[in-house]
Amino acid sequence: MPSRRYAFGMPSNRSVRLSDIAAIAGVSLSTASKALNGGDRISAETRARVREVAERLDFQPNxxxxxxxxxxxxxxxxxxYRAAxxxxxxxxxxxxLQLGELQQASLVFDEDLLVPRQVTDSIRALQARRIDGLLVVGDGHERLSPSVTHHFGAPVTYAFxxxxxxxxxxxxxxxEGAGRLATRHLVEGGRTRIAHITGSRDSIAVRLRERGMRTELEAAGLTQAGETRHGSWSHDWGARAMSELLDSGAEIDAIFCGNDHIGLGVLEVCAARGLRVPADIAVVGVDNWEGIVLDQGIRRLTTVDLELQRLGRLAAADVLSPERAPGEHLVAPTLVLGPSS
Amino acid sequence: MPSRRYAFGMPSNRSVRLSDIAAIAGVSLSTASKALNGGDRISAETRARVREVAERLDFQPNxxxxxxxxxxxxxxxxxxYRAAxxxxxxxxxxxxLQLGELQQASLVFDEDLLVPRQVTDSIRALQARRIDGLLVVGDGHERLSPSVTHHFGAPVTYAFxxxxxxxxxxxxxxxEGAGRLATRHLVEGGRTRIAHITGSRDSIAVRLRERGMRTELEAAGLTQAGETRHGSWSHDWGARAMSELLDSGAEIDAIFCGNDHIGLGVLEVCAARGLRVPADIAVVGVDNWEGIVLDQGIRRLTTVDLELQRLGRLAAADVLSPERAPGEHLVAPTLVLGPSS
DNA sequence: CCGAACTGCGAAACCGGTTTCGCACCGCAA
DNA sequence: TTGCGGTGCGAAACCGGTTTCGCAGTTCGG
Structure with a gap:
């Protein structure tokens, strides 16, 4: 962002009104409105004249x-719910960002959806502002959000x-698609002894990713290398589980990790034990925790990006869409290649 | 977010208008308006009566x-500018979030501030929407943003x-405060041989953090352990610089790392070489890359959080503040304690 | 040639608040 | 009693567009 000023008019003390356009073009207010908004029952010449005047005066309707x-x-x-x-x-x-591109403002209330009193207040405030639609952003689908759809005449969409x-x-x-994508990537890379280290069995996301892995392994005629190791989402758990796995003498040539913390822990153990990645062992995580990498050489892990930002964009666009389909819409994850596979 | 419905009225097909309130309270529109908005020249009884009616009908002004x-x-x-x-x-x-709490909507345009054409379009759109203020969010202060203040009658604030x-x-x-904070923390922990591994010398942030470290060391009567090692922001650089540092035989009991990637690289080398952290060596990073940790046991690094979210909140609140002071406002960083110090 | 249908345009209502300003009424001092 | 300032309230203007509906003029078919 180098220093630079934009050539651009100062905001005039009194902005141009539609009545100004009408007067100059020699037509009435209603005609001017129709001319600019594309209404019918108006001649092509009149429309052109009004538009020309509006253009010339840089008319921006209030x-x-x-x-x-x-x-x-x-x-x-x-x-x-905990947007931060x-x-x-x-x-x-x-x-x-999506709403901005659609010229829509966003009115964001971050509330604990557990506290009805707060939600009620937010709903009242949103109703008073006459919002054109509502987006509810949760914290994943581990828990159900109470539906607020019936409070609004405007469309309501739930994201995440x-x-x-x-x-x-x-x-x-x-x-589930994330599990399939990671596994397919490993299989296509020629891996046949794939293990799985992931988070707590209580998590729905964990179970879905597992199922995706299983599906893809079956499709390839493979079986998983050992039992899935359930633990926490942490680096430490990844390192510990990997150590145990190696100590058990299991033959493995790839690990699918439930998230990137675990994956980085696995990488550390590989380095410490002199295992070459990806030559001896390939590692894939989930979340794209290392994020958008601008500098070269920062990324260490191949990972599956759940495309949460795109999910937000799709859901936001959906609120304004004329055709909205009820039910669950799954957003496809993408593979982000790194040096670990 | 357990399943739960809120007791709450359906949106009525026709919402209550001020004229309804006025009619029921037996006053005129203007009186009703004054009663609700706290205008003067109105008796206490009338005001109370109008307010009571408004309350009863759950009046929410359009x-x-x-x-x-x-x-x-x-x-x-x-x-x-690259909000993502x-x-x-x-x-x-x-x-x-701050704007939401202040009942203000946000109209976000993500543009490349380098492209005047795009910025011009955004400015026109914002003017047409009659925004009450503008917040410009940059990508740090490595480069100057072109000032757009003069395009708006409304207040403009620059964040980040x-x-x-x-x-x-x-x-x-x-x-600079981040550098001081990290260094002071190490000094107060009894460390006396503190080294510094950080990013490229070209970065303003790098130089400011260095300066903060220097200031704090001088205040404590200490000198830095060896020269600052400049490189990239990556994990690999952190690991490499740390290895070189140890190989050089330097006596050190703490490392201040320019960011958390570097810090995690340093930690890895410490682990590989059998150095105990924090017993033998303390490590502090910057950025709080490991983020808000909900699970226990995930965080590995003590770090300085630059409080970027709070910065956004402060800047947003500033736009709406009646007293705005021109010039730079620095947001104080905070220390996030982890197991590395 | 006459009536119906259609075309192009404008007067006026409407959206729902806020704000100005004038009127009626009051108490109080001269 | 008269004059004056202050109080409580309401009629009406105003914000700047959109939309309805009616009128005049034209075209067209019978």
């Missing part, structure tokens, strides 16, 4: 007046949150 | 009509961006 007249605020409400968290953050950013009402429109990451 | 009448959109524009990046993201999230106009209101992380 969005406030327009919103008032049309009853549409061009604002989408966003109800988040690692995973909800990208969803929120994607949503807000499983609503407890099955007719709601819901966008979720495809965890 | 925000669109109000905005139109007052000419204030209750919307703040946000102009970002690792560092700008938290700033944006903080800003958006150094404007090229010195009278602009700018919020930046206190990188």
């Amino acid at each position: 969005a406030l007046a327009r919103s008032f007249a049309l009853g549409r605020s061009r604002t989408i409400g966003i109800l988040t 968290s690692t995973f909800a953050g990208p969803v929120l950013i994607g949503a807000v 949150a499983a609503s407890d009402h099955h007719e709601d429109v819901v966008y979720l990451p495809d965890n | 925000a669109l009509a109000r905005s139109f009448a007052l000419g204030r959109s209750r919307t703040i524009g946000i102009l970002t 990046s690792t560092f700008a993201g938290p700033v944006l999230i903080g800003a958006v 961006a150094a404007s090229d106009h010195h009278e602009d209101v700018v919020y930046l992380p206190d990188n």
Whole structure:
């Protein structure tokens, strides 16, 4: 961002109104409005004349007046649950950026969806602002979000949150697809002895990723190398599980890790034991924890990106879409290649 | 988020208007307005009666009509430069959450501030929406952002961006303070031989953090252990620099790392060489890359959090503040304790 | 040649608040 | 009693668009 000023007019003390355009073009207010908004029952010449004048005077209709007249605020409400968290953050950013591209403002309330009193207040505030739609951003689909759809006349979409009402429109990451994608990548790389180290069995995401792995292994006619090792999402767990796995004498040529913390722990053990990655062992994680890498040489792990930001964008676009399909929409994950496979 | 519905009224097909309140309370529109908005020249009894009616009918003034009448959109524009990046993201999230708490909508345009054409379009769109203020979110203060302040009648604040106009209101992380904070923490822990491994000398942040370290060392009557090692922000560089440092035979009991990638690389080398952390060597990073840790046992590094989200909040609140002080505002970093010190 | 249908345009209502300003009424001092 | 300032309230203007509907003029078919 080098120093630079943009050639651009100062904001005039009194902005151009539609009535100014009408007067100069020699037509009435209603005709000018129709000319600019593409209404019918107007001659081509008149339309052209009005548009020419509007262009010349750099007419920008007052969005406030327009919103008032049309009853549409061009604002989408966003109800988040711990938006600052690692995973909800990208969803929120994607949503807000997408809405901006669609010229929609975002009104974000971050509430604990567990506290009805707070949610009630937020809902009232959103209703008063006459929002054109609502996006509910959760914290994954480990738990169900209470449906708020029935409070609004405007469309409601759930992102990264499983609503407890099955007719709601819901966008979720495809965890099972992530398991398939990682496994397929390893299989296509010629790996045949693939182990799995992941988080707690209580997590729905863990079970879905496992299932995806199993599906893909079966499709390839392979069996998993040993039992899945369940633990926590931490680096330490990844290192410990990997050590145990190696100590057990299991023959493995690849590890699918439930997330990148675990994956980095696995990498550390490989380095310490002199195993070459990816020559001896390939490692794939999930989450793209290392993020968008600008500098070269930072990324260490091949990983599956759940595309949370894109999920936010899709869900936000959905709120404004004329055709909305009820039910769950899974967002396809992508493979991010790193030096570990 | 357990399954649960909120007791709450359906949106009525026709919402309550101020005229309804006025009619029921037996007063005129203007009186009703004054009663609710706290205007003067109205008796206490009338005010109470009107308010009671409004309360009873659950009156919520139409925000669109109000905005139109007052000419204030209750919307703040946000102009970002690569909002999806690792560092700008938290700033944006903080800003958006803060604005929500202040009942302000956010209109976000993510543009390449290098391309005047795009910025010009965004500025026009923001002007047309009659935004009440503008927040410009940059990508740190490595480069100057072109000032757009003069395009708007509304207040403009720069967050995580150094404007090229010195009278602009700018919020930046206190990188020098981060260097001081990390160093002081090590000194107070009894460390006396502190080395520094960091990123490229070209980076302003690198130089500021170095300066902070130097200041604090001098205050403690210490000297830095060896020369600062400049490289990249990567894990690999951290590991390599640490190995070289140890091979050189330098006596050190602490490392201040320019960021957490480097810090984690350093930790890995310590583990490989059998150095006990923090007994033999303390390590401190910057960025809080490991983020908000919910599970126990995930964090490995003591680090300095630059409080980017809080920076976003402060800058957003500043836009709406009646008293805005021109110039740079530095946001104080915080120390996040981990097992490495 | 006449009536119906269609075309192009404008007067006016409407969206729902806020704010100005004038009127009626009151108490109080001269 | 008169004059004056202050109080409580309401009629009406205003914010700047969109939309309805009616009128005049034209075309066209019978």
